[in-house]
Amino acid sequence: MVRKFPEGFLWGGATAANQYEGGWNEGGKGISVSDCARHHLDVDVQDYKAHNSITTKDIEDALKSTDDSLYPKRHASDGYHHYKEDIKMYAEMGFKVYRMSIAWTRIFPNGDDKEPNEEGLKFYDDVFDECLKYGIEPLVTMSHYEPPINLVLNYDGWASREVIDMFVRYVEVICERYKNKVKYWLTFNEVDSMIRHPYTTGGLVEDRFPGRNFQEVIFQAMHHQFVASALATKICHEKIPGSKVGCMLTKLTYYPYTCKPEDVLQAQQDMRSTYCYSDTQVFGEYPAYLLAKFKNEGIHIKMEEGDLDIMKQYPVDFVSFSYYSSSCVAKNADGLKTTAANTMIAIKNPHIPSSDWGWQIDPIGLRISLVDLYDRYRKPLFIVENGLGAKDELVNGTVDDQYRIDYFDAHFREMLNAIEIDGVDLMGYTSWGCIDIVSESTKQMSKRYGFIYVDCDDEGNGTYKRYKKKSFDWYKHVIETNGACL
Numbered sequence: 001m002v003r004k005f006p007e008g009f010l011w012g013g014a015t016a017a018n019q020y021e022g023g024w025n026e027g028g029k030g031i032s033v034s035d036c037a038r039h040h041l042d043v044d045v046q047d048y049k050a051h052n053s054i055t056t057k058d059i060e061d062a063l064k065s066t067d068d069s070l071y072p073k074r075h076a077s078d079g080y081h082h083y084k085e086d087i088k089m090y091a092e093m094g095f096k097v098y099r100m101s102i103a104w105t106r107i108f109p110n111g112d113d114k115e116p117n118e119e120g121l122k123f124y125d126d127v128f129d130e131c132l133k134y135g136i137e138p139l140v141t142m143s144h145y146e147p148p149i150n151l152v153l154n155y156d157g158w159a160s161r162e163v164i165d166m167f168v169r170y171v172e173v174i175c176e177r178y179k180n181k182v183k184y185w186l187t188f189n190e191v192d193s194m195i196r197h198p199y200t201t202g203g204l205v206e207d208r209f210p211g212r213n214f215q216e217v218i219f220q221a222m223h224h225q226f227v228a229s230a231l232a233t234k235i236c237h238e239k240i241p242g243s244k245v246g247c248m249l250t251k252l253t254y255y256p257y258t259c260k261p262e263d264v265l266q267a268q269q270d271m272r273s274t275y276c277y278s279d280t281q282v283f284g285e286y287p288a289y290l291l292a293k294f295k296n297e298g299i300h301i302k303m304e305e306g307d308l309d310i311m312k313q314y315p316v317d318f319v320s321f322s323y324y325s326s327s328c329v330a331k332n333a334d335g336l337k338t339t340a341a342n343t344m345i346a347i348k349n350p351h352i353p354s355s356d357w358g359w360q361i362d363p364i365g366l367r368i369s370l371v372d373l374y375d376r377y378r379k380p381l382f383i384v385e386n387g388l389g390a391k392d393e394l395v396n397g398t399v400d401d402q403y404r405i406d407y408f409d410a411h412f413r414e415m416l417n418a419i420e421i422d423g424v425d426l427m428g429y430t431s432w433g434c435i436d437i438v439s440e441s442t443k444q445m446s447k448r449y450g451f452i453y454v455d456c457d458d459e460g461n462g463t464y465k466r467y468k469k470k471s472f473d474w475y476k477h478v479i480e481t482n483g484a485c486l
């Protein structure tokens with residue numbers, strides 16, 4: 001029997017403004033945290049978290065610096081000037097959906113401006129029109145690693161309660177403006193990432209909170225994002241009838257390193273450190289285990305009256321997530337921890353191959369995650385990031401990326417299994433970095449994910465010309481046949 005994806009399955013690809021657009025000082029755009037994120041290589045390539053240990057002085061230096069090659073996101077893939085040809089290529093592949101983000105700083109350059117920037121609003125009008133012209137539905141992330149830098153320096157980022165109101169105003173403006181163009185929305189990208197990179201996600205810089213427990217600051221900022229996300233969901237539903245709003249989390253599949261009960265328990269606990277965010281956004285309340293953590297660790301969150309009601313009243317409609325890898329977990333990880341640079345992996349699984357960056361390639365892990373999430377939430381799921389970051393070589397105007405085709409092929413088969421055998425309700429799939437963009441963890445262009453190659457190196461040199469990789473036609477065929485060719 002030929003297996004296929006469900007009718008109307010939303011195939012597509014994903015990017016984020018901060019890694020794709022460039023044009024950091026054009027069109028009235030303000031400066032975001034991402035525009036001040038220094039090239040990872042000369043910070044400390046050995047530590048995944050290093051680029052987030054940013055100080056106030058780093059930001060001040062960045063603001064003075066004219067050397068854009070230190071800040072690769074400033075030009076990124078130059079999507080700001082190439083989006084029309086890029087969307088045309090997505091249409092050629094048959095995309096039904098394009099996940100992208102709006103840069104807050106194009107709409108409100110400083111976050112606290114009285115009036116929105118018309119040039120920024122017009123830019124996204126044009127981008128959405130271009131998508132709709134080809135029948136591609138935009139799926140828009142409201143916030144993907146780019147709080148305005150002004151909010152960091154003058155309000156201490158999401159730690160400040162006032163930022164909720166500024167975000168709500170931004171959401172009101174974009175929902176009103178794009179109500180006839182955008183149905184699918186995500187509030188915060190990888191909402192759990194505040195813990196891993198508080199600067200890019202929350203605009204939090206540790207040296208600005210002397211004497212404070214930084215964990216507490218992080219959870220306070222999280223609380224503000226939960227309230228803001230619920231309010232954003234409310235606004236979307238009110239302004240755009242029939243719109244769907246999702247949460248977005250980083251989904252790693254965790255395996256106990258051994259069958260020792262201690263390791264199994266540890267894996268369960270670690271999984272909760274991601275679930276606590278989606279539990280809160282789906283069920284509209286803090287889970288008991290998170291409240292227990294606050295109590296046990298002396299974390300005091302300031303809440304205003306009504307916050308919990310707002311969270312309860314406006315939960316998300318669907319659950320979206322990124323999936324790149326699985327990881328092993330052990331109670332005693334001494335000597336087991338991986339030393340690979342820029343990896344999210346704690347302990348390597350000896351049964352699974354890894355990418356050039358030590359991210360473990362585990363298609364069955366994707367099925368396990370789909371089943372876990374669907375059993376837990378009973379809400380439609382959307383895979384909004386997945387893919388293989390690799391070192392591609394452009395030869396005679398193309399890239400022979402059979403390794404990427406193999407990666408996708410294996411993951412798509414497991415998605416089919418999850419849908420057909422496990423009964424998972426999967427709305428769609430957008431591969432990460434459908435066109436090459438700057439990598440978040442390494443700040444390099446040379447960690448490439450796309451079906452489309454962008455001629456540009458780690459320092460921003462190149463023609464920025466686009467080339468189809470071998471995977472381009474392969475993905476086109478998958479979409480054309482709705483997976484029957486797999």
Ligand code: BGP
Nearest residue numbers: 189190322389438439440441442
């Ligand atoms: C996710 C982010 C993306 C993206 C992706 C791949 O965490 O939402 O912004 O970058 O990871 O990671 P990287 O670019 O580090 O390879």
